[in-house]
Amino acid sequence: MNIAVIGAGVVGAATSLAIKEAFPVSRVTVFADAFSPQTTGDGSAGLWTPYLLGSTPAEDVLRWSGETYRWMLSIWKSESAGDAGVSLIPITRVTSDARGVPEQAWISTVFGSRRMSLGDLRRLNEEQAAEYTSGWQFITFTAEPTRLIPWILAKFKSLGGNIVKRKILKLDELVDESFDLLVNCTGLGARDLIGDATMQPVRGQVSRVEASWAFHVFLVEDEAGNYVIPNVESVVLGGTHQENDYDCRIREEDEKFIHEGCCKLLPALRECNIIKRWVGLRPGRPRVRLETESREAENGKKFTVIHNYGHGGSGVTLCWGCALDVVRILHGLKTEKNLSKL
Numbered sequence: 600m601n602i603a604v605i606g607a608g609v610v611g612a613a614t615s616l617a618i619k620e621a622f623p624v625s626r627v628t629v630f631a632d633a634f635s636p637q638t639t640g641d642g643s644a645g646l647w648t649p650y651l652l653g654s655t656p657a658e659d660v661l662r663w664s665g666e667t668y669r670w671m672l673s674i675w676k677s678e679s680a681g682d683a684g685v686s687l688i689p690i691t692r693v694t695s696d697a698r699g700v701p702e703q704a705w706i707s708t709v710f711g712s713r714r715m716s717l718g719d720l721r722r723l724n725e726e727q728a729a730e731y732t733s734g735w736q737f738i739t740f741t742a743e744p745t746r747l748i749p750w751i752l753a754k755f756k757s758l759g760g761n762i763v764k765r766k767i768l769k770l771d772e773l774v775d776e777s778f779d780l781l782v783n784c785t786g787l788g789a790r791d792l793i794g795d796a797t798m799q800p801v802r803g804q805v806s807r808v809e810a811s812w813a814f815h816v817f818l819v820e821d822e823a824g825n826y827v828i829p830n831v832e833s834v835v836l837g838g839t840h841q842e843n844d845y846d847c848r849i850r851e852e853d854e855k856f857i858h859e860g861c862c863k864l865l866p867a868l869r870e871c872n873i874i875k876r877w878v879g880l881r882p883g884r885p886r887v888r889l890e891t892e893s894r895e896a897e898n899g900k901k902f903t904v905i906h907n908y909g910h911g912g913s914g915v916t917l918c919w920g921c922a923l924d925v926v927r928i929l930h931g932l933k934t935e936k937n938l939s940k941l
């Protein structure tokens with residue numbers, strides 16, 4: 600079986616590795632026109648927490664995020680944690696919304712989850728001159744994509760996977776080159792490649808500062824909320840989520856919103872040097888697309904494509920669980936089509 604995975608962001612990388620691990624004798628080639636550190640996840644903090652997923656069904660979010668959480672845990676326990684950029688970290692996630700933070704099904708996945716007491720919220724509100732109505736605290740992971748993606752792709756290569764830098768203009772190209780099955784992990788690129796008009800960029804601007812003393816994630820889950828996420832060498836301050844906005848330039852007004860908002864959360868940040876500012880476009884979609892499609896090339900040849908894209912603000916959080924679903928689909932196709940060589 601000759602499989603082409605298009606895309607080498609965190610989703611494409613994870614998917615390629617999961618396929619190669621599950622089907623060691625298959626030929627798997629990753630095609631991408633951009634690699635780490637130029638993919639969407641590379642500027643992000645890589646925090647495990649479901650975010651900006653539209654109406655993706657809760658049971659899918661629970662399964663994908665849960666499998667990714669357990670995968671991160673296994674990496675964290677191994678000798679690879681440093682190379683893969685995986686760290687364990689406590690998080691406080693609050694809102695000022697009068698309806699409170701909804702109790703999400705995925706909260707059952709994480710270690711040490713607890714709803715904040717009214718007393719804790721009162722203390723926090725006094726400290727930050729805020730009006731939080733509810734909050735959750737738990738233990739999560741950061742899996743820093745600038746380390747995670749190269750680590751995954753190195754593992755993929757060591758298992759015999761192929762990597763090719765190339766822009767794919769039409770899926771038919773790969774069908775003509777004798778690939779039996781295509782896996783589409785192109786993120787926002789799916790808009791052009793397969794004409795998915797529901798794909799929409801969700802612009803995010805963040806800053807990085809030097810603050811080695813910070814070791815706790817603080818996230819305000821409001822329409823215009825800020826967040827502080829420590830990584831190994833710097834701390835990510837965020838952030839914006841502007842829908843249908845393709846502008847990749849740094850905006851001073853966003854920088855002001857980020858800096859002032861985060862300094863309100865943690866006043867000691869005022870003393871810190873900004874070492875990087877960055878804008879990325881999240882692959883927004885009404886819901887994540889993970890499904891099989893049968894297509895016909897211009898030459899009449901029928902082929903199958905498995906789509907795995909549109910992960911919004913949660914590509915890192917869902918990457919391994921989604922990759923395992925692609926593997927499950929492949930197992931199903933293997934039985935259905937009697938693909939004995941897969």
Ligand SMILES: Cc1cc2nc3c(=O)[nH]c(=O)nc-3n(C[C@H](O)[C@H](O)[C@H](O)COP(=O)(O)OP(=O)(O)OC[C@H]3O[C@@H](n4cnc5c(N)ncnc54)[C@H](O)[C@@H]3O)c2cc1C
Nearest residue numbers: 606607608610633639640646767786788803879914915916
């Ligand atoms: C500011 C910001 C902060 C974020 N923070 C977090 C976070 O803390 N936690 C989290 O889980 N998520 C976070 N995200 C979201 C996360 O970064 C994305 O969901 C994730 O990176 C999407 O990964 P992807 O592999 O689907 O897409 P991309 O990383 O965009 O990769 C797409 C790949 O497809 C390739 N490609 C596309 N079209 C073609 C083509 N025609 N031919 C060849 N190759 C093609 C590209 O070259 C690239 O390799 C954040 C995003 C932003 C912007």
